[in-house]
Amino acid sequence: MTTLKQILGTELPLIQAPMAGIQGSAMAIAVSNAGGLGSLPCAMLSPDAMRSELAAIRAGTGKSYNVNFFCHTPPEPSAEREATWRAALAPYYAEFGIDAAGIPTGPGRNPFSAEVANLLAEFRPPVVSFHFGLPSEALLAQVRSWGSKVLASATTVEEAVWLEAHGADAVIAQGLEAGGHRGHFLSHDLTKQLGTFALLPQVVRAVKLPVIAAGGIADANGVAAAIALGAAGVQIGTAYMLTPEATTSAIHRAALKSEAARHTALTNLFTGRPARGIVNRVMRELGPIGSAAPEFPLATSGIAPLRAKAEAQGSGDFSPLWSGQNATGCREVSSAEVTQALAEGFPASL
Amino acid sequence: MTTLKQILGTELPLIQAPMAGIQGSAMAIAVSNAGGLGSLPCAMLSPDAMRSELAAIRAGTGKSYNVNFFCHTPPEPSAEREATWRAALAPYYAEFGIDAAGIPTGPGRNPFSAEVANLLAEFRPPVVSFHFGLPSEALLAQVRSWGSKVLASATTVEEAVWLEAHGADAVIAQGLEAGGHRGHFLSHDLTKQLGTFALLPQVVRAVKLPVIAAGGIADANGVAAAIALGAAGVQIGTAYMLTPEATTSAIHRAALKSEAARHTALTNLFTGRPARGIVNRVMRELGPIGSAAPEFPLATSGIAPLRAKAEAQGSGDFSPLWSGQNATGCREVSSAEVTQALAEGFPASL
Numbered sequence: 001m002t003t004l005k006q007i008l009g010t011e012l013p014l015i016q017a018p019m020a021g022i023q024g025s026a027m028a029i030a031v032s033n034a035g036g037l038g039s040l041p042c043a044m045l046s047p048d049a050m051r052s053e054l055a056a057i058r059a060g061t062g063k064s065y066n067v068n069f070f071c072h073t074p075p076e077p078s079a080e081r082e083a084t085w086r087a088a089l090a091p092y093y094a095e096f097g098i099d100a101a102g103i104p105t106g107p108g109r110n111p112f113s114a115e116v117a118n119l120l121a122e123f124r125p126p127v128v129s130f131h132f133g134l135p136s137e138a139l140l141a142q143v144r145s146w147g148s149k150v151l152a153s154a155t156t157v158e159e160a161v162w163l164e165a166h167g168a169d170a171v172i173a174q175g176l177e178a179g180g181h182r183g184h185f186l187s188h189d190l191t192k193q194l195g196t197f198a199l200l201p202q203v204v205r206a207v208k209l210p211v212i213a214a215g216g217i218a219d220a221n222g223v224a225a226a227i228a229l230g231a232a233g234v235q236i237g238t239a240y241m242l243t244p245e246a247t248t249s250a251i252h253r254a255a256l257k258s259e260a261a262r263h264t265a266l267t268n269l270f271t272g273r274p275a276r277g278i279v280n281r282v283m284r285e286l287g288p289i290g291s292a293a294p295e296f297p298l299a300t301s302g303i304a305p306l307r308a309k310a311e312a313q314g315s316g317d318f319s320p321l322w323s324g325q326n327a328t329g330c331r332e333v334s335s336a337e338v339t340q341a342l343a344e345g346f347p348a349s350l
Numbered sequence: 351m352t353t354l355k356q357i358l359g360t361e362l363p364l365i366q367a368p369m370a371g372i373q374g375s376a377m378a379i380a381v382s383n384a385g386g387l388g389s390l391p392c393a394m395l396s397p398d399a400m401r402s403e404l405a406a407i408r409a410g411t412g413k414s415y416n417v418n419f420f421c422h423t424p425p426e427p428s429a430e431r432e433a434t435w436r437a438a439l440a441p442y443y444a445e446f447g448i449d450a451a452g453i454p455t456g457p458g459r460n461p462f463s464a465e466v467a468n469l470l471a472e473f474r475p476p477v478v479s480f481h482f483g484l485p486s487e488a489l490l491a492q493v494r495s496w497g498s499k500v501l502a503s504a505t506t507v508e509e510a511v512w513l514e515a516h517g518a519d520a521v522i523a524q525g526l527e528a529g530g531h532r533g534h535f536l537s538h539d540l541t542k543q544l545g546t547f548a549l550l551p552q553v554v555r556a557v558k559l560p561v562i563a564a565g566g567i568a569d570a571n572g573v574a575a576a577i578a579l580g581a582a583g584v585q586i587g588t589a590y591m592l593t594p595e596a597t598t599s600a601i602h603r604a605a606l607k608s609e610a611a612r613h614t615a616l617t618n619l620f621t622g623r624p625a626r627g628i629v630n631r632v633m634r635e636l637g638p639i640g641s642a643a644p645e646f647p648l649a650t651s652g653i654a655p656l657r658a659k660a661e662a663q664g665s666g667d668f669s670p671l672w673s674g675q676n677a678t679g680c681r682e683v684s685s686a687e688v689t690q691a692l693a694e695g696f697p698a699s700l
Contacts, residue, residue, distance in 0.1 A: 157612060176526065177545040191615035191629065191638060195527040195545030197566030197575070198675035202612075205678065216547030225547070225575035262507060262552075265541035279541065288541060325548035328555065 004210040004232040005350075007149050007169050009064030009126045011035035012343050013233025013350055014223075015151075015172075015212060016240055016335070018068030018129065019180060020044045020109075022252075022322065025053040027245035029060035030335035035343065037127060039066040043109045047119055054123045066127040066151070067120065069112035070181075071135045072273075075295035077105060085302045088292035092282070092318070096309040108300030109271065111135070117142045127151060132273075133159075133185035134166055151212070153183030156192050160203040160211070172235050173203040175215025179238045179324035181275040182266065190266065190274060190289075197229070204230035218329030223345025233350075239329035239338055246335075251316040255280075261327040270303060270320035272296035281317035282306070354560040354582040355700075357499050357519050359414030359476045361385035362693050363583025363700055364573075365501075365522075365562060366590055366685070368418030368479065369530060370394045370459070372602075372672065375403040377595035379410035380685035385693065387477060389416040393459045397469055404473045416477040416501070417470065419462035420531075421485045422623075425645035427455065435652045438642035442632075442668070446659040458650030459621065461485070467492045477501060482623075483509075483535035484516050501562070503533030506542050510553040510561070522585050523553040525565025529588050529674035531625040532616065540616065540624060540639075547579070554580035568679030573695025583700075589679035590688055601666040605630075611677040620653060620670035622646035631667035632656070 004013040016031040018041035028038030040057060042050050057065050086093075086100055093100045110116075112135045120128070124146035131153050134140055143150060149169045154160035160171045174183050175196025182193060194202070196215040204211050210232035217226055217236050226234050241248045241256055248256070255261060255278050266274040267288035273296035274289065282303070286292065293299040306318040331338065354363040366381040368391035378388030390407060392400050407415050436443075436450055443450045460466075462485045470478070474496035481503050484490055493500060499519045504510035510521045524533050525546025532543060544552070546565040554561050560582035567576055567586050576584050591598045591606055598606070605611060605628045616624040617638035623646035624639065632653070636642065643649040656668040681688065 175545060175547060177548040192613055194675050195525060195547060195566055197525060197546040197572065198527040198568075201568065201571060202676060202678055216545055218548075218551065221551060221578055221580060222547065225578040228571050228575040228578055230571060263542055325544050326552060328552055 004170060004212070007210065008037045008233070010037045012339070012346065014339065014342060015039060015066060015233065015235040016339070017180075017214065017235045017237030018066065019237050019241070019322065021320075022241060022248050023246050025056040025060065027240060027243065027335050028057055028065050030245045031240075031339050032061045032063040032065045034336035034339040036339045037064060037066050039068050039129065041068045042116070043068070043070040047115065050116070050119060054125070058123065064126040066129050067125045068129045068131065069116065069135075070109055070132050071112045071130050072132045072296060074111060075298060077298060078294065081294040082298070082302070084292050085294050085299060088286060088290065089302055089306065092306050096306060098305050098309060103305055104301055105298070106301050108304070109297040112139060114139065121146060124148065129172070131181060131183045134163065134168065140167055153214070154203060155182055155184040155199070156186065156194065157202050157206045159184065159186050160207050162186060164207045164209050168209060170210045170212055170232070171203060171207055172212045172214050173200045173231070175199050175213070177216030177325040178214050179264070179276045180322045181271070181273055196226070200226065200229045200231055216324060216326045218326040220342055220345030222326075222329070223342055224347070227345070227347060227350065234342070236342060238324040238327055239331070239342065240335055241323070242330045242332045243335040243338060249311065249319070251311055251314065251319060252321050255316055255321045256323060256327050256330050261323055264323050264325055268293045269299065272299035275320065275322065276324060278321035278323050280319065280321055354520060354562070357560065358387045358583070360387045362689070362696065363562075364689065364692060365389060365416060365583065365585040366689070367564065367585045367587030368416065369587050369591070369672065371670075372591060372598050373596050375406040375410065377590060377593065377685050378407055378415050380595045381590075381689050382411045382413040382415045384686035384689040386689045387414060387416050389418050389479065391418045392466070393418070393420040397465065400466070400469060404475070408473065414476040416479050417475045418479045418481065419466065419485075420459055420482050421462045421480050422482045422646060424461060425648060427648060428644065431644040432648070432652070434642050435644050435649060438636060438640065439652055439656065442656050446656060448655050448659060453655055454651055455648070456651050458654070459647040462489060464489065471496060474498065479522070481531060481533045484513065484518065490517055503564070504553060505532055505534040505549070506536065506544065507552050507556045509534065509536050510557050512536060514557045514559050518559065520560045520562055520582070521553060521557055522562045522564050523550045523581070525549050525563070527566030527675040528564050529614070529626045530672045531621070531623055546576070550576065550579045550581055566674060566676045568676040570692055570695030572676075572679070573692055574697070577695070577697060577700065584692070586692060588674040588677055589681070589692065590685055591673070592680045592682045593685040593688060595685045599661065599669070601661055601664065601669060602671050605666055605671045606673060606677050606680050611673055614673050614675055618643045619649065622649035625670065625672065626674060628671035628673050630669065630671055
């Protein structure tokens, strides 16, 4: 059987979780050079930015790396849902003196597409990972034609089995503790989402593919625990968020270092899909899961100007303060040092 | 420092989780005789039944054992809330031909009290564990005066710190994966509940007391993972539910063995407090968390006749099918064998 390290092309079976808006090529390069698999989140990048980031990675490391995409089906924009959303946000627009008529609508995040695949063909990245399922068979075949290995997130046993049947090379078991967007794609019923302790061993039992544990892993002990539960490797995000290579905002860094980080929740207010972040004012007042938010990713544009205004005043009240449930691993050290410290958790046999 | 095994008085740092309605003295005796800490759940026992069960344990084992109590403050019954609850259930009463006027009201579960403490004084149990916080200082002092060690559940870091400050000898970190009632007592905000992977290491960091991991642990690998995350021991319930010593109903056993066990949710419909069970008809139709259910434990009496009627027809549609998120450890073997298999997960040093 192919080992996870062979699939990833790395010294360590450790993936730095792609975190859109939190990091770019610098972190990916640092982690890959430290022996892990650095990841470039592409969901929020324009084609030009993506090309420039990929070029930076190729220049910065000769090691394996991962590029990550969302693969949702863009929803039909609905004027009615957008109006409901704007109405829910109207008191805040008034508070900040924002002219609601001037706020553009738009997706904010784009799914993997033929255009992106063609751009990626120039780079033939060693690993491509997907969130929210997998792209179409034709697009996936194109990705595989370059020799790229394919990873994708499963949040239930059913999703893991589905990914195995549809061509993934390894499955990321994303436990409920994980920060950022939940990767569910077969059911939107959040009660089906499982904690890492329950999800991981059940996925390991259900599929033959190597399983990568994600969610709540903050340090070497967490890595060792994930391996004990049958994981072939780990994917870790939150622990990297205070590194100098992260582009985490000052407001977000302060929240991660504070007691506030003890309380996160899943919220759909920032994008339209449930994602885990530190509880802040807008989550307390409108949610955290609110019915007014339109479908992913259409909630993004309505809330964006509030975030901008609040952040300009030094406030994270309207910012997505993504974090997993265990921020105790966050340290202000280099991404290489975070990687090396986490690697202590692997048994010698891995 | 006192080790957890010294506190528990056992060979193994393993507690069989008390499961009211699922087991009595027989399981407690079997687990204690196998080297773990058997537990007797007392929340639903009359004083006579409690005395008889405690006598049975004393006759059945010379080993240490645990008695478990809820310590909620009984709510003021509200005629209005009861009427709302009965109205929500009315279509089901009609479906089953139940005369709603004949359904008694009443608590169903009693908190630890002076009466119970006086009864317990005759037995001086080696360990007493509490759910929903701790009893009053006076009652706790009485328990400690017999030399009983005191355990209690924490679902957040704040609760663990509180329990340490209020006289617990060890803390049970109850992760969100756990079956049955959530033990929260400082906040009722369910978004504060953490998965075991996130809760356990944060509690270990925050208190000096030994920490017992609970939630999602199904087998020896789970035990090893909990120890890797810093637990001094484990508390396990679901894995014992198919043993011959369990009084789990045939309907409940069938659900645990089926695919249905893959989907659990927290629900307040059976007692008024959130508890994890396998999703069934009433949870799908009224909840799983419904605002009509009165405060714990007052929801119990309204739903009880529906459960009885449905179960008489072989249906678990109205039964609390308690289960954790990981039922893969359930096996139809003796409680002693479950205990021995779990014990394989402890490192030799424990």
